[in-house]
Amino acid sequence: MQNNIDTEQDDFDDDDVLFEHHRFEVSKGQQALRIDKFLMNLIENTTRNKIQKAADSGNIFVNDVPVKSNYKVKPNDIVTVRLEHPPYEHLLKGENIPLDIVYEDDQLIVVNKPAGMVVHPGHGNYSGTLVNALAYHFDNLPMNSSERPGLVHRIDKDTSGLLVVAKTELAMDYLSRQFAEKTSEREYVALVWGNIDNEEGTIEGNIDRHPVNRMQMAVFTDEDKGKPAITHYKVLERFGYVTLVSCKLETGRTHQIRVHMKHIGHTLFNDERYGGDAILKGTTFTKYKQFVENCFKILPRQALHAKTLGFEHPVTKEFMRFDSEIPNDIVECIEKWRTYSKSHTPDEEN
Numbered sequence: 001m002q003n004n005i006d007t008e009q010d011d012f013d014d015d016d017v018l019f020e021h022h023r024f025e026v027s028k029g030q031q032a033l034r035i036d037k038f039l040m041n042l043i044e045n046t047t048r049n050k051i052q053k054a055a056d057s058g059n060i061f062v063n064d065v066p067v068k069s070n071y072k073v074k075p076n077d078i079v080t081v082r083l084e085h086p087p088y089e090h091l092l093k094g095e096n097i098p099l100d101i102v103y104e105d106d107q108l109i110v111v112n113k114p115a116g117m118v119v120h121p122g123h124g125n126y127s128g129t130l131v132n133a134l135a136y137h138f139d140n141l142p143m144n145s146s147e148r149p150g151l152v153h154r155i156d157k158d159t160s161g162l163l164v165v166a167k168t169e170l171a172m173d174y175l176s177r178q179f180a181e182k183t184s185e186r187e188y189v190a191l192v193w194g195n196i197d198n199e200e201g202t203i204e205g206n207i208d209r210h211p212v213n214r215m216q217m218a219v220f221t222d223e224d225k226g227k228p229a230i231t232h233y234k235v236l237e238r239f240g241y242v243t244l245v246s247c248k249l250e251t252g253r254t255h256q257i258r259v260h261m262k263h264i265g266h267t268l269f270n271d272e273r274y275g276g277d278a279i280l281k282g283t284t285f286t287k288y289k290q291f292v293e294n295c296f297k298i299l300p301r302q303a304l305h306a307k308t309l310g311f312e313h314p315v316t317k318e319f320m321r322f323d324s325e326i327p328n329d330i331v332e333c334i335e336k337w338r339t340y341s342k343s344h345t346p347d348e349e350n
Contacts, residue, residue, distance in 0.1 A: 021082065021083050022039075026079065029224030033073055036048050036070075040214075041214060055071075060079070062079055062080075093127070093132065094136030096136050097132060099134075107167055108171045108314070109134075110164050111165060113306075114160055115327065116157065131150070134150050143172075152176055156304075159302065161307060163306070174312075175314060185321065186308070189236070189246060189247075189330070190244075191330065192242065192245055193269060194242070194281050196233075196245065199234065199235050200234040205220065206228055207227060207255070207256060227253055231250070234246045237334075240341045240344065241341075242281070258302065268304055269302070269303040270295075270300070272302070279292050291336070291340060298329060298332045
């Protein structure tokens, strides 16, 4: 199922001119399901009532034909939601936001994104994003397939690290193909709950939106659900109740590392969306609880940093590799765990 998961918070409206905001291709394994329920599972920040109103107003289409909310989707249907105003990224305004530019030439830019910055408008964030900053600092950036200027790939709001941005159509096409064909190099550093059994390993499993919690993604063993995802991990350092790991992506699915690590029982430290902001491993002692809560304060986000990025230059064909320093919040948290682990031995059951 391919889709653009960005959402708008406005009510659905009707007008003579409609702009496509969402497009979903129904997977071949999909059972008959009312279209309002189908869209509720895919569109964030909306309600079933709004979807039904949109259908009543003629804003929801299946195979380019408007349908009512009781229409039942079938395999291979193309479902679109069209509204009277363009998606907010089409109304993009440049904002004078500083960028940490690691490298730049006439084809591309490599940016080190801080934690807390959203990559592109959507989900209620229509300003202050990396794309707003790019629009201010650079003219005529090429659009990707989702009509977002310059973006070849993305990382989550609270994940820090490296991104490559295309400045030309040539670069956009060449770099995007490398990500699609798995020839780019992406290495992340993550702090996860628990003491991982193996020194290294590979996690495989299709990723799609969680069937109940639409704000999460989930791993599915059914090949008809989601998209294939592969993550290779390697232990860097053990601290008893948490482990520092390197994760190399072979694919790039939404929340891939966060979902895959949780799938094998090692949720990212302080990952609120996936339950990592609770004490998942350790003792019941008050001092330990205070220690972990202090770590949460030092690192008020998921412990994930896009450290290394490599790709072949679209013109010179040179393979370029960039490395970024681990941010201070993650470093300080690691240091606290390192110190703690030297004087505390985990219980065997943990």
